[in-house]
Amino acid sequence: MSSSATRTRARTGAAGPPPGSPGRRSLAARAAARAAGGAVRVFLVLTGLFWLLPTIGLLFSSLRSPSDIAASGWWQVLTAPAQLTTENYTRLLANETITDSLLSTVLITVPSTLLVLLLGSFAGYAFAWLDFPGRDWWFLGVVALLVVPVQVALVPVSKLFGAVGLFETTAGVVLFHTAFGLPFAIFLLRNFFAEIPRELLEAARLDGAGEVRLFTRVVLPLGGPAIASLGIFQFLWVWNDMLIALVFADSQSPPITVALQQQVRQFGNNVDVLAPGAFVSMVVPLVVFFAFQRQFATGVMAGAVK
Secondary structure, eight states: OOHHHHHHHHHHTOOSSOTTSTTOOOHHHHHHHHHHHHHHHHHHHHHHHHHHHHHHHHHHHHTSOHHHHHHSOGGGGGTOGGGOOSHHHHHHHHOHHHHHHHHHHHHHHHHHHHHHHHHHHHHHHHHHHOOOTTHHHHHHHHHHHTTOOHHHHHHHHHHHHHHHTOTTSHHHHHHHHHHHHHHHHHHHHHHHHTTSOHHHHHHHHHTTOOHHHHIIIIIHHHTHHHHHHHHHHHHHHHHTOOHHHHHHSOTTSOOHHHHHHHHHHHOTTOHHHHHHHHHHHHHHHHHHHHHTHHHHHHHHHHHHHO
């Protein structure tokens, strides 16, 4: 704007940005922007509620008596809250098959997740920053293992576990999950660790840090978001698995997915145990995901930017 135009606006008492500038939006434009933002929020809330609807329905079903479940749908509790009861969970805790299966699931899921995170971090760092013969070829072999389906390995691994005494044992299931979780873990963490600035690692080496200290003090803290994201994926995969547990787990103490399937097969109308058992099996992964959702989002966004 010229100086004469500015003096003219000053003499006439005009204030604020000139017409058409970004700082002078009309009332209709501001109202439209706020309405659009509100519509997006409403849409996201409705989408979240729709996604949680099966979980909410299962929760209400687990808090109703078998007769009420057979008579009407779970939404009837919205008008008749007196139907809610905790007797089903009392029966669930008295069912040794379900409680033992929950313990077996924990004993399989936790070691399988920790081993994949630990070994995947070591291997990812080695492939990213250590020089050794055939490094690139070994990494290509790891990438090739990503396309191997689990079903292909069931028969040969069953024969191997039977020969070494690991068939139908918790250790065998943990080893299988760890072996098939490592290729993706190494691939993910190697790519993430490779984006760490080389100058940062060289500065740590100049300060006298060895490989172990460099890995624990520099690489692991920087790779925390990626490791947390990987841990969530691995935990959900192992906890919700049924095929591997059905083949390799102990038939006397199976994981929760197999135990619930056996309850359906043997006692089709045992809904007072199935409903709370299924809800507990579903809610544990949800709690883990929501507890680490910030780290998960950070890891995903960091990988997208890099």
